[in-house]
Amino acid sequence: MSVKNIPYKIYLDESEMPKAWYNLRSDMKNKPAPLLNPGTHKPMRAEELEQVFCSELVKQELDNDTRYFSIPGEILDYYHTFRPSPLCRAYNLEKYLDTPAEIYYKFEGNNTSGSHKLNSAIAQAYYAKKQGLKGVTTETGAGQWGTALSMACAYFGLDCKVFMVKVSYEQKPFRREVMKVYGADVTPSPSETTNVGRKILAEHPGTTGSLGCAISEAVETAVSNEGYRYVLGSVLNQVLLHQSVIGLETKTALDKYGIKPDIIIGCAGGGSNLGGLIAPFMGEKLRGEADYRFIAVEPASCPSLTRGVYAYDFCDTGMVCPLAKMYTLGSDFIPAPNHAGGLRYHGMSSILSQLYDDGYMEAVSVPQTAVFEAAEQFARVEGILPAPESSHAIRAAINEAVRCRETGEKKTIVFGLTGTGYFDMVAYEKYHDGKMDDYIPSDEELKKYIAKLPKID
Ligand SMILES: *Cc1c(COP(=O)(O)O)cnc(C)c1O
Numbered sequence: 001m002s003v004k005n006i007p008y009k010i011y012l013d014e015s016e017m018p019k020a021w022y023n024l025r026s027d028m029k030n031k032p033a034p035l036l037n038p039g040t041h042k043p044m045r046a047e048e049l050e051q052v053f054c055s056e057l058v059k060q061e062l063d064n065d066t067r068y069f070s071i072p073g074e075i076l077d078y079y080h081t082f083r084p085s086p087l088c089r090a091y092n093l094e095k096y097l098d099t100p101a102e103i104y105y106k107f108e109g110n111n112t113s114g115s116h117k118l119n120s121a122i123a124q125a126y127y128a129k130k131q132g133l134k135g136v137t138t139e140t141g142a143g144q145w146g147t148a149l150s151m152a153c154a155y156f157g158l159d160c161k162v163f164m165v166k167v168s169y170e171q172k173p174f175r176r177e178v179m180k181v182y183g184a185d186v187t188p189s190p191s192e193t194t195n196v197g198r199k200i201l202a203e204h205p206g207t208t209g210s211l212g213c214a215i216s217e218a219v220e221t222a223v224s225n226e227g228y229r230y231v232l233g234s235v236l237n238q239v240l241l242h243q244s245v246i247g248l249e250t251k252t253a254l255d256k257y258g259i260k261p262d263i264i265i266g267c268a269g270g271g272s273n274l275g276g277l278i279a280p281f282m283g284e285k286l287r288g289e290a291d292y293r294f295i296a297v298e299p300a301s302c303p304s305l306t307r308g309v310y311a312y313d314f315c316d317t318g319m320v321c322p323l324a325k326m327y328t329l330g331s332d333f334i335p336a337p338n339h340a341g342g343l344r345y346h347g348m349s350s351i352l353s354q355l356y357d358d359g360y361m362e363a364v365s366v367p368q369t370a371v372f373e374a375a376e377q378f379a380r381v382e383g384i385l386p387a388p389e390s391s392h393a394i395r396a397a398i399n400e401a402v403r404c405r406e407t408g409e410k411k412t413i414v415f416g417l418t419g420t421g422y423f424d425m426v427a428y429e430k431y432h433d434g435k436m437d438d439y440i441p442s443d444e445e446l447k448k449y450i451a452k453l454p455k456i457d
Contacts (some may be wrong), residue, residue, distance in 0.1 A: 006259070017080075023067055023241055024286075027287055032237065032349075033062070034062075036312060037057055054229050060237070060390075073125050079278055083110035087106050087249070087253040093378060094401070097402060101400065103401055107417045112147070114422065117145045117233050120233065120243055124136070124152070128156075128229060129156040135159025136159075137228055138232065139165070140162050140163070141165050142387075143164060149231065155186065160182075160291075161184070161187070161188045163187050166190065168170065178423075188209070189214035196217055196220050198274070210335065212332075215317075215318075216319075219320050243275060244275075244286065245276065262293060263293045264277065264293070265393050269343040270347070275349055278292075281294070282294065282360065291375050295361075295391050296361060298363065301438075304328060304329055304345070308348070308450070313325075313454065325350055326350050330450050333446075360420070371395050372388070384420065388421060389418060393417070
């Protein structure tokens with residue numbers, strides 16, 4: 001129960017920003033399973049990973065024990081251009097929903113990339129620069145990660161090659177051009193520029209692409225170009241580590257006003273924003289110091305946690321990446337062109353997968369039109385135009401708040417508002433014109449892909 005009047009926006013002073021990232025793995029009893037070499041099925045050694053990833057990031061990836069990693073000054077210098085981000089009290093949404101619940105959202109859309117992805121992009125670009133690399137390659141779905149990485153590479157003077165999922169490349173020409181403003185080289189994926197791209201195009205002519213395909217192309221390009229490494233915007237342990245700034249700031253802001261959340265909600269694509277938002281709270285839960293409900297929200301069209309299996313799988317369609325143990329729909333699964341491009345990934349962070357499997361976290365899936373309905377309710381009273389990805393969390397938060405109205409419970413709900421939707425107007429247009437469908441894959445369809453998972457003993 002709060003003692004002070006809570007403002008609409010809780011801003012932190014720059015001096016209150018975290019100076020270190022928190023490594024949630026250090027407090028997990030069951031550590032996330034290690035990445036495996038796709039050929040030998042043995043845990044990937046640092047030397048192997050360093051052929052694909054930057055060395056310092058490999059260290060972070062493999063470290064399950066160090067609790068805090070201090071944030072280098074050069075990264076803090078850039079964080080200061082867009083952080084700390086506000087924790088907002090959704091007074092107007094509460095009033096509109098007539099709910100006794102208190103609703104807060106951590107808003108990560110206040111930067112040009114329009115999402116939380118810049119938190120990790122700037123860190124990854126920094127370590128690439130420090131290693132003396134020429135540039136980095138990556139994939140992007142909806143374009144937020146590609147934009148964030150382009151910005152980060154521009155800042156550190158690195159070359160940036162982005163493989164953009166074809167459906168987004170075509171639906172989001174403005175997003176593509178923003179990346180070019182920051183100097184990135186953008187190729188629609190699958191493309192004819194890589195072996196794996198040509199193979200996927202031959203097998204699936206006319207495919208609209210997927211994150212899994214784009215990852216394969218980006219990895220191939222990194223390993224076949226001297227002075228390049230591959231960087232990834234989600235899923236990996238290192239990305240969740242960097243994104244812990246979201247949760248650390250949220251916790252500092254809540255603590256300032258003595259607010260204790262009951263439910264913490266985030267959308268889940270590869271799991272980075274959710275993993276970052278919940279990190280310090282989940283740490284308390286794992287250490288037995290506090291209890292919270294955590295809810296991962298995913299699209300019904302790409303339901304990795306709610307309908308996938310927990311198994312080793314390839315991270316990419318071309319099967320060139322290490323194997324990760326995660327909740328997965330199978331690396332061959334190409335989701336329907338759901339407009340929340342950032343949530344179209346077949347797998348899920350190994351950290352979140354383990355926590356979910358151990359019962360520390362819940363997951364729900366929501367259909368697309370219900371997500372846009374929530375997005376508009378939110379936009380009309382809170383003002384911010386939310387990204388479709390973020391709107392999955394809004395949908396779940398509204399559902400919980402409505403439940404409170406029905407039961408009279410006064411829960412405190414915190415959700416992650418990961419970004420803005422200015423580049424998603426084609427999706428909003430489809431929603432307005434009644435042309436948005438709620439495609440949900442059948443059990444038969446899912447079984448087909450899951451049957452193709454690699455057999456690991
Ligand atoms: C990429 C993205 C997501 C999903 O990615 P996670 O790694 O699961 O956080 C969510 N919201 C926005 C705005 C994004 O750009």
